[in-house]
């Protein structure tokens with residue numbers, strides 16, 4: 001398989017670069033700049049991309065690269081800091097921008113030299129996304145200037161004889177017009193890639209590797225019904241069939257018909273499917289608990305307890321499988337961020353279960369690749385394209401204390417919202433949408449009688465990373481239909497509100 005090596009200098013768009021490369025059907029991995037050169041060489045890439053980074057290359061403590069990398073004979077594309085690093089290392093000069101006009105942030109009109117392989121076939125003028133305060137005062141010997149902006153004559157540089165290219169802007173972000181085409185040009189025109197990264201091939205390779213690793217061993221997987229654990233389960237089922245046991249714990253706070261749907265989706269494989277109905281015990285432990293973090297903690301603990309009981313029944317297992325995906329792997333090295341919510345992911349690793357090894361078959365895949373793999377494996381579309389659903393489920397969408405009646409009402413209201421969103425085609429536009437049962441009751445009138453029932457909130461957001469989000473501008477007539485259906489069809493709810501706060505300052509979930 002052809003591979004691209006992405007060397008990470010701490011930039012904020014590093015994952016995006018990797019996704020773009022994979023979207024162009026070329027496999028890549030992100031490695032930290034501290035990785036020794038011999039290890040990088042062992043990876044055997046056909047090309048290298050240096051990412052951006054927050055530092056200035058001329059500072060003593062800034063991330064550097066072994067200069068021998070430039071004698072390796074592998075093409076390099078440097079982006080932003082990566083471009084400056086290459087210039088600095090090869091005898092150019094990078095300085096802080098003297099005046100503000102040479103600093104560039106945001107969308108910038110840019111002119112490209114389309115005889116350069118990187119810009120081949122693209123319009124000579126476009127818009128690029130800049131984010132740099134440093135300036136290449138002197139370009140290294142052998143490099144030509146291949147793009148300019150009003151403020152800067154050397155927006156891009158190239159030494160085509162050695163296959164070295166540098167851009168001051170970020171081709172990986174959507175704001176850069178034709179940015180992906182530039183990355184594709186680097187991969188196909190400069191590195192001569194053939195595009196051998198496809199999910200069909202990956203599926204077969206992954207199955208063969210899993211069979212080899214697992215042999216005749218037993219595998220245990222906590223199946224949550226979410227995309228990642230479902231695809232991991234399907235891949236393992238395909239690889240080792242009945243050696244796999246999936247434990248699906250229904251905590252009674254799932255969406256409508258969720259348990260049945262998951263069970264049905266896995267009926268096509270010869271695996272051991274254990275469905276545990278834990279609704280009573282979870283609801284009992286949650287009774288009277290109002291504080292969101294407390295709810296999360298109880299559900300996390302109880303889940304582990306149930307999982308432990310089930311795995312004891314199964315006996316010693318050789319492998320514990322997890323649906324870890326690539327962004328989790330890259331992010332695990334990230335710095336400390338303030339804990340807003342504990343995000344307990346039910347299905348996380350219980351550290352007491354008796355197993356020899358962990359298998360993480362999706363460890364190198366991005367979310368969209370996981371979905372694609374799920375389709376290749378024959379999982380139904382509703383499972384594969386499912387929106388995120390928090391591990392604690394409806395527990396954090398029922399404000400205040402939780403009862404079975406409230407969970408039932410919310411489940412039904414949420415299903416109506418889901419159904420109408422799909423019918424209106426808005427499910428393709430909003431990235432997450434759900435109903436929240438508030439603990440506010442208000443007076444209403446139904447028929448000729450007074451009601452005093454709960455207020456339900458609808459929430460729909462657009463987001464690409466779930467770190468920030470905007471509220472979705474849903475059509476009024478859709479909101480109207482959802483509202484009248486819910487108050488008519490669900491007992492105990494007499495008022496509907498629509499949440500129009502973005503994140504920040506709100507969060508996506510209410511608790």
Ligand code: XMP
Pocket residue numbers: 296340341342343344345346388389390391392432466467503506507508509510511
């Ligand atoms: P917030 O509410 O923090 O949510 O804006 C961001 C994303 O994370 C999901 N979320 C959770 N997922 N366990 C999970 O597995 C949790 O406790 C949890 N809390 C929030 C939320 O649905 C959204 O997609």
